[in-house]
Amino acid sequence: MHYFTPSILIADDDEEELLTLDRFFRMEGYTTCLANDGYTAVKIVRSRELDLVITDVSMPGLSGIETVREIKLIRPQMPIIVMTGYLSKEIMVSALEEGAYCLLRKPIEINYLRQIVREILPLWP
Numbered sequence: 001m002h003y004f005t006p007s008i009l010i011a012d013d014d015e016e017e018l019l020t021l022d023r024f025f026r027m028e029g030y031t032t033c034l035a036n037d038g039y040t041a042v043k044i045v046r047s048r049e050l051d052l053v054i055t056d057v058s059m060p061g062l063s064g065i066e067t068v069r070e071i072k073l074i075r076p077q078m079p080i081i082v083m084t085g086y087l088s089k090e091i092m093v094s095a096l097e098e099g100a101y102c103l104l105r106k107p108i109e110i111n112y113l114r115q116i117v118r119e120i121l122p123l124w125p
Contacts, residue, residue, distance in 0.1 A: 006121040007031040007049065011041035011067060012056040012083070017106075021054065024110060030121070038062025042070045045078070051121050056106075057084035057091055065091070068098040079120045083108060 008030050012018045015036065022032050033048065035041035039061045041053065053071055057064035068080050082095040085106040095103045102116060 005029065005031050006051040007033065008117070008121075009033050009035060009041060009044055009048075009050050009053045010055075011035040011038065011053065011059065011064070013037055013059045014056065017056070021108075025117075028114065028117075030117075038064065038067035038070070041067050042074070045071050045074055050075075050078070052117065053078060053080045055080060055082055057082060057095070058086065065094045065098055068095060068100050072099045081113075081116065081120075 008025050010018055010021045010032060013036050018034055018036065022034055025032050033044055035044055037059050038055070041055060042062065045053065055064040055067050062070065064082050064084070068082060071078055071080060079101045080099065082100045082103045083106050084091055084103065087105045092103050101120065104113065
């Protein structure tokens with residue numbers, strides 16, 4: 001029997017946050033790949049089949065909002081979760097206008113993130 005293992009790209013320039021989310025999602029049964037900036041995230045989306053992108057807003061080079069915009073040009077249906085430690089109305093509106101599925105405030109409440117990811121990517125037993 002073949003099982004589907006969803007793959008998640010996590011983009012964040014905070015290495016500790018990146019590795020924490022990586023460990024969490026691998027323990028949950030997802031395949032992960034990591035990017036520490038928006039340019040790398042976009043490059044990965046161009047080269048790999050992915051099911052979900054999770055990106056921070058504040059990154060060097062491309063911001064998370066710009067990363068969402070670029071990814072949506074490549075894969076318009078890609079669900080993207082945006083995270084930020086600096087939630088403002090402007091960031092919220094920009095993220096959603098660019099096509100983000102949702103915007104989460106850091107520090108991330110892991111059980112809430114798990115629930116959102118399971119809505120987007122149900123794991124099949």
